[in-house]
Amino acid sequence: MPSNRIAFRIGHAVVLAFYVLLFTIASARAETDPLPSWNDGPAKQAIVAFVKVTTTQGSPKFVPPEARIATFDQDGTLWVEHPMYTQVMYCLERVPALVKAKPPLAKIEPFKTVLSGDREAMAKLSLKDLEKILAATLTGISVDEFNAEVKTWIATANDSRFKRPYTELTYLPMQELLKYLRANGYKTYIVTGGGQDFVRVYSETTYGIPPEQVVGTMGATKYGYDKNGKPFLTKDPKLLLNDNNAGKPEGIHLMIGRRPVAAFGNSPGDQQMLEYTKAGGGARLAMLVLHDDAKREYAYGPAQGLPATKVGAFTQALYDQAQKQGWTVISMKNDWKRIFAFEK
Amino acid sequence: MPSNRIAFRIGHAVVLAFYVLLFTIASARAETDPLPSWNDGPAKQAIVAFVKVTTTQGSPKFVPPEARIATFDQDGTLWVEHPMYTQVMYCLERVPALVKAKPPLAKIEPFKTVLSGDREAMAKLSLKDLEKILAATLTGISVDEFNAEVKTWIATANDSRFKRPYTELTYLPMQELLKYLRANGYKTYIVTGGGQDFVRVYSETTYGIPPEQVVGTMGATKYGYDKNGKPFLTKDPKLLLNDNNAGKPEGIHLMIGRRPVAAFGNSPGDQQMLEYTKAGGGARLAMLVLHDDAKREYAYGPAQGLPATKVGAFTQALYDQAQKQGWTVISMKNDWKRIFAFEK
Numbered sequence: 001m002p003s004n005r006i007a008f009r010i011g012h013a014v015v016l017a018f019y020v021l022l023f024t025i026a027s028a029r030a031e032t033d034p035l036p037s038w039n040d041g042p043a044k045q046a047i048v049a050f051v052k053v054t055t056t057q058g059s060p061k062f063v064p065p066e067a068r069i070a071t072f073d074q075d076g077t078l079w080v081e082h083p084m085y086t087q088v089m090y091c092l093e094r095v096p097a098l099v100k101a102k103p104p105l106a107k108i109e110p111f112k113t114v115l116s117g118d119r120e121a122m123a124k125l126s127l128k129d130l131e132k133i134l135a136a137t138l139t140g141i142s143v144d145e146f147n148a149e150v151k152t153w154i155a156t157a158n159d160s161r162f163k164r165p166y167t168e169l170t171y172l173p174m175q176e177l178l179k180y181l182r183a184n185g186y187k188t189y190i191v192t193g194g195g196q197d198f199v200r201v202y203s204e205t206t207y208g209i210p211p212e213q214v215v216g217t218m219g220a221t222k223y224g225y226d227k228n229g230k231p232f233l234t235k236d237p238k239l240l241l242n243d244n245n246a247g248k249p250e251g252i253h254l255m256i257g258r259r260p261v262a263a264f265g266n267s268p269g270d271q272q273m274l275e276y277t278k279a280g281g282g283a284r285l286a287m288l289v290l291h292d293d294a295k296r297e298y299a300y301g302p303a304q305g306l307p308a309t310k311v312g313a314f315t316q317a318l319y320d321q322a323q324k325q326g327w328t329v330i331s332m333k334n335d336w337k338r339i340f341a342f343e344k
Numbered sequence: 345m346p347s348n349r350i351a352f353r354i355g356h357a358v359v360l361a362f363y364v365l366l367f368t369i370a371s372a373r374a375e376t377d378p379l380p381s382w383n384d385g386p387a388k389q390a391i392v393a394f395v396k397v398t399t400t401q402g403s404p405k406f407v408p409p410e411a412r413i414a415t416f417d418q419d420g421t422l423w424v425e426h427p428m429y430t431q432v433m434y435c436l437e438r439v440p441a442l443v444k445a446k447p448p449l450a451k452i453e454p455f456k457t458v459l460s461g462d463r464e465a466m467a468k469l470s471l472k473d474l475e476k477i478l479a480a481t482l483t484g485i486s487v488d489e490f491n492a493e494v495k496t497w498i499a500t501a502n503d504s505r506f507k508r509p510y511t512e513l514t515y516l517p518m519q520e521l522l523k524y525l526r527a528n529g530y531k532t533y534i535v536t537g538g539g540q541d542f543v544r545v546y547s548e549t550t551y552g553i554p555p556e557q558v559v560g561t562m563g564a565t566k567y568g569y570d571k572n573g574k575p576f577l578t579k580d581p582k583l584l585l586n587d588n589n590a591g592k593p594e595g596i597h598l599m600i601g602r603r604p605v606a607a608f609g610n611s612p613g614d615q616q617m618l619e620y621t622k623a624g625g626g627a628r629l630a631m632l633v634l635h636d637d638a639k640r641e642y643a644y645g646p647a648q649g650l651p652a653t654k655v656g657a658f659t660q661a662l663y664d665q666a667q668k669q670g671w672t673v674i675s676m677k678n679d680w681k682r683i684f685a686f687e688k
Binding site for chain 1: 410531541562567584590593598601619623
């Protein structure tokens with residue numbers, strides 16, 4: 001390499017060194033609490049202590065960077081799940097377009113009820129009816145079409161209580177936690193009972209989690225060619241894995257191939273993921289979000305005497321297991337200073 | 345923050361700046377060809393040109409870092425697949441231990457033939473027989489036991505021709521290519537017809553590819569508890585996805601959720617992965633390794649008049665498709681200066 005190029009590079013290095021200096025001074029001044037929306041209680045302390053022991057070189061509980069895997073349930077853990085899972089709202093709102101494409105469906109249940117708009121009748125739909133709606137609205141189209149549909153919907157649909165896009169209903173303390181873990185070398189994953197392809201559409205912009213780090217309920221796809229010979233994938237109704245309960249550790253093994261060292265959930269569907277994480281030995285963090293704040297969000301159990309609901313029930317049995325196995329329960333009411341970014 | 349801590353940090357920054365200078369000078373001197381085992385021919389030129397246009401800011405074919413996905417077949421693309429896939433060798437060599445655990449198998453085919461050690465008889469085993477052996481040796485045990493078994497085997501087993509561990513039979517030019525792509529912000533994945541769990545055991549140490557970036561033929565697992573109540577996963581015989589042919593793009597969608605921009609293969613089992621990659625628009629790199637070097641490795645086709653074989657056949661139809669669709673064929677004989685790291 002000619003010496004004038006070396007000189008040029010040294011010039012570059014000096015400029016870079018200058019910026020390193022500036023940045024160091026700036027960051028020293030700006031050094032602040034990475035979890036400002038958390039009250040200083042046992043939940044926050046458990047998080048900070050866990051990160052410290054697993055990332056400090058020489059600590060007996062040090063976890064090498066490649067093994068720093070943290071998994072998060074989505075509905076009720078990262079964002080609001082009441083009164084209905086967002087994905088179910090999507091499927092219900094897709095029904096008119098579906099019927100327009102296939103008019104005979106208008107006279108067939110459960111599509112007829114959904115089209116009527118009768119909320120009371122819709123609330124009474126059975127799980128089997130819901131499954132029919134999910135299969136009809138989530139499969140049978142190409143992966144690219146599906147992505148485009150969800151992208152448009154999620155950008156425009158609003159939650160009925162907060163009158164805001166669903167993507168604004170993420171919990172600020174959990175967003176801070178995701179960033180804090182990533183800043184400490186953790187790879188953050190969503191492990192959701194929701195559809196893997198659905199969540200992948202907005203996971204990067206909403207949570208900073210790329211599609212390849214979303215584990216969810218998985219359907220098969222079918223490879224084929226269009227009339228011009230161009231290959232594409234179609235979403236198939238065949239279920240590959242129901243990513244709930246035992247399906248969560250199974251899905252984690254399938255998609256990640258390593259056991260997480262930290263896991264976060266809020267309902268019995270997350271029990272096995274938390275057990276599996278905790279059983280790994282060494283430092284492990286298992287946390288459950290308890291929805292006990294009816295004023296700022298919702299309050300439901302039946303754990304701790306909160307009213308039972310259909311969606312995301314936090315049972316007393318789960319609460320007892322948490323106490324017994326050393327999982328930390330996060331009280332939204334007591335542990336979270338702010339719940340949403342839009343809160344004053 | 346007290347000013348003495350700021351001063352301390354500034355001190356740190358000055359030390360860091362000094363190292364930045366040193367490193368810059370050293371790297372300017374050491375700047376060398378990232379692909380030294382490649383001859384300067386069309387294959388190498390295609391790779392370098394592709395990386396340049398996709399990673400240069402302002403280039404019309406610039407690919408943002410998060411979309412830089414490159415997928416590699418394993419057998420015959422990253423390492424030797426002759427005379428038999430390494431994983432099949434593992435399964436055959438596992439049979440004695442299997443029969444020891446379940447003695448009645450000794451009298452049942454195809455286990456009887458494998459135990460006999462009669463190579464000629466073993467070569468005649470049908471695909472159905474092989475599937476029985478694979479199912480018996482790859483499933484029915486816990487994920488942890490399986491990982492330990494494979495880890496021990498891969499560290500000690502030797503290839504019959506080269507008398508070296510299989511993990512030394514990786515192609516040096518492809519190892520350089522993996523590193524070159526990663527150095528340019530590409531996330532490298534293995535997409536193999538082999539067992540996902542099998543390849544994951546050695547992928548990190550052999551290729552620098554972590555387990556979560558291995559896509560392969562996938563079996564289900566079953567979550568359960570041991571007698572002490574400790575949860576574990578068992579490998580189940582249920583097949584979730586055969587990661588060959590159309591299964592490759594389907595597996596890529598399932599595991600990654602994005603279309604690759606570069607893909608590398610060597611046989612008809614990789615055809616759909618290459619088509620799918622190429623169909624994405626923008627700059628795309630699709631490459632096929634042609635085994636035409638009997639002296640240093642093997643020569644087999646039947647493409648280009650090379651002798652046909654059972655394992656990894658590169659057909660003339662695939663060769664013709666490569667020409668037609670602009671995939672680059674890598675001639676091991678002409679494009680690779682060195683094939684193995686152990687070569688003199």
